[in-house]
Amino acid sequence: MIHGEQALLLALLAVPALGAALVALIPATRDRQARIVATVFAAMTFLLSLAPLAYQGDMPRRWDQYTSGLEPWIDLDLPWVPALGLEFHLGVDGVSAPLIALTGLLTLLCCAYTIRKVPSGGAGRTLAALLLVLEVGVLGTFLALDLVLFFLFFEVVLLPMYAVIAGWGGPRRRAAARKFVLYTLAGSVLLLLGVLIVVARAGTGDLVDLTGSVQLTATTQQAVFALLAVAFAVKAPLWPLHTWLPDAHTEAPTVGSVILAGVLLKMGTYGLIRVGVGVAPLGAAWAAPALGILAVIAIVAGALICLRQTELKRLIAYSSVGHMGFVLLGIATLSITGIQAALVGNIAHGLITGLLFFLAGTIKDHTGTGSLNQLSGLRETAPRLAGLFGFAAVASLGLPGLAGFWGEAFAVVAAVQRGGPLWITLASIAAVGGALTAAYFLRLLRLLTHGPATPETHAMPPALSRTEWLAWTPLVLLTIAVGIVPALVLQGTFESLTTLLGARR
Amino acid sequence: MTVADVLLLALGAVAVGSGALVVTSSHLVRSGLYLVVSLGAIAGLYLVLGAELVAWVQILVYVGAVVVLLLFAVMLTRAPIGPSPDLDRPALPAALIGGGIGIGLAVLFADAFRWVRHPYPEPATAERVGEQIFGAWVLPFEVISILLLSALVGAIVLSRPDIGARAATEGD
């Protein structure tokens, strides 16, 4: 018997799937209506995705009431394929609820964006349907509480994202899409190996049973964490496995870049927290210094590369590498502060970089170029857009009061709190990286918005259209809201993280 | 060394030698005739081992039918009777592979059986073969009938282009 709240979890997956099927079947003559239908389904999914936030743990538990490392707020467990040890086990807790809401929001905004603007390359309704399918895959990943089910949903996003990039992307989309899909599959198969090793050794794939338990030996955990870390490092992405990202982001259409940066990258970091740290905590502890070093290299390398970039979308793509470096540094500290920093950094990055890619997409659509050599003086020709761009850039570099600050600052604080020469060094380098981030964003603003207006920038319309306001205002407001009240994101996480990390300490 | 052992060795040598001549000869007809000798020697081997039915079937089917068919095919296709320089002559690789496999199998058998003395088997008369086929191996026997029927029909339909020939216009 499925209760109401469990039906919510099923609905979160069923509604976008149904929407995708319906939209794909609508004939070509009603393309615009199809995109509106897709947006309606995305809106329904968004409302459903806000619902789990209402199910946060009502009362604090006593110390002896914690029974497992993972206590979902809503839990749905149905048998599916016993021969593979696969159960249809869905659940939501403090770590995944904000990500689910973020996914719902960004998909809704992207579907709404496609109503007005469909990039060349194919029918708009197909693009909207693919966005909904991507949503199913991402939501499934965030909801899955069974390892093989997690892997399955992890794979669901591969082909639709390939289709989005290869179908509606820029001039070099084929090569970029192929690189993306082959890289990501290489990571996914390592995930499969890690998952199957865990299932074989522990006898179960259920995350609720596996988190915090001691069924795996230390060596197994180290091997498993190594495999999982590489898999999630490709997705996150973590330097040096990030080389698929700049091409994919540059060549993808606007909505593709927003979904890729805002949502798909989070699958990697979420997987690292939920599966990597949850299932193999000893392995995580063993690999933490290496992860921390790579994260800091990512921060600094991303910043240095950004300082030399001349293409707008590519610069934002490399900035994602840097931001994910902060998130991974937070995870590597394996402390509550660190992972909370990672979680809020995830959400902040999703909101802010999503907004940045929307803005960059608009600029590219109207001016026909993304090259900073040809774009300048946006302040004069499109002042509101330039203002929004400034806001987004400043939020991304971590200005206190906006969402990006918490992720960066508290990752550094967590590293310092961890103590020891290595972590303090990493914290200081990360802080320097933060300063470099500010440097390249300010450089971007100077080049793009200030200076004399070029002919390309004159092509920008002075005012923003209604769709654009509707699409971007939620992101702006949420960035400010999360920046002032990070508890919006972190409210339910303290208990979840205590139980997650408590097993190790 | 009994008489049977000597006969086995001799007939085996004849079979292998004429087999080698089949493959290396440059005269097509001579190859066919060497094949007769080789298959006949194998029939002799069967006789020495007491498998009478198999020996006579070997003579009837292989020597009688197959080789005669070969010679008819050579005659009807006007294949060259004299030496044909364009016939593939197997060179060193084939000899190495063939010889290597032969020696390998010989070593294997020698290692497995050493100097075991086997009692001379009962002669495999038609009665005994029939008992085995209809007492223990009925199913493969019957399925082979389907195999043979499909081979028959297939050979006919493949070689007779007038069966089911396409008309100039479409139609059944």
Added chain:
Amino acid sequence: MRSQAVDHIALLPLYAAAATAVLALLADLFVAKRAVTAAATLLGALATAVCALAVGPWDPTFCTTGGCSWVPTWPAAVTAALFAALTAAVLALSLPALRLGTAPAGEFCFLLACSMTGGVTIAYAGDLLTLIVGLETLTLPLYILVGLRRSAPDDSAADGRAATRAASASVTFFLISVISTAIALLGIALNYAATGTVHLNLLGPAPTPFAALAGVGAALLVIGLAFKVAAVPLHAWAPATYDDSPLPIAAFLSTASKLGGVLALAAIVSRLDTGAVMSALAVLTMTVGNLVALRQTRMVRLLAWSSIAQAGYILAALTMGAPGVPAALAYATFFVILELIAFGVVTALRPPGADGGTLDDHRGAARRHPWLGAAMVLALAGLAGLPPGLAGLFAKVSVVGALVTEGWTWLAVVVVINAVIALAYYIRVAALLYTLPAQPGIAVADPILVYDATHPRVTVTRPVIVTLLIAATVAVVVGFAPQLVFSALM
């Protein structure tokens, strides 16, 4: 002398299959209408499938001291039904070509039904002799079907070339098949010399003086059977034969013939110790198959090399011996369904009686036939192991999971690396289907009109549509409920 006891109920699937073959010949003789012959064969194939599933597990029959020749179990029934379903599907795919007269209908249906009989025999075989006889009965009609091509009297030279290529493909296939059967029989003989038995339930390790002999026998048997699944290094016949044979026959070769080989291998490796040989074959097959497929320019050759690589994954599962057989059979089942869809789509997109064409011939096909494109994406994604081809994903998970559980982790790593390499060419084909057709080199007012004029649209006939619909539905259903397949093949 007593003859063997025969349980006719257990033999119902065999009777149905053989009766279908005879019925096809008689219908062609007495009624001489192509539609009636084809309908009779289709009904017969479906009746065989129904009989196999209805009888299900039963007492073995044709028993002698030691073992039985006909062993009905649930996996045997399911695989026999699968053979029958594949025969029906391939016959339906051939109907447009038969209507055109590319092959005589009665003999074609008869030979296909004989192949089905061989497949059913392999499924239920209880001893090595029945297994080899079944394998030969499965393959021999295919020698003829590959080479059977009738040209119309006024056809141009191009069609004559096709007939010559078909004949040469047939001869190549025949020669290599016969050699491999000879090797397999030598292996059986050596094994018999060592252990004194050919019944499957008595096969096992031989007593010490004969251990080497039995080992070599087992290895030779495996190598001879590996030809049937086109394992490297016995694979060279496959791409040429698939490409030069009629498309539905290539589909049958790729699905049913491979399934027969897999069943035969499964029967052997679950009882004899062949891990070393099988692992070498598996690694070679997977890797060579995937690497060479990357370079193919003809559609059917690419599918042939991809099916060689897929056979490699099945061989990897069989390396484990008895614990790997359920995973291997499940993979084979999923693979056969997806491969049938892929070949079916290629058949639908080409004129009846034509070959597979180059990859460029299929460019943009999915934009003109959206449903066919979707079916092809389903099949290719499944073969690559990605959603939406969930069937293929579960197949890969089951094989890799079994490998990891049994301790063959290095082989699991090779399998997953190959899965990544394979995606490169599957994605290439899928993307090509949706690419816009090449623009003409000169400026024209309406490129779409020019394209439509130079590439006449192929009407997809009803039997092909129905076949693809059923196959795609089955693929989606087993994708969402793979437990059906797993429980059936336990």
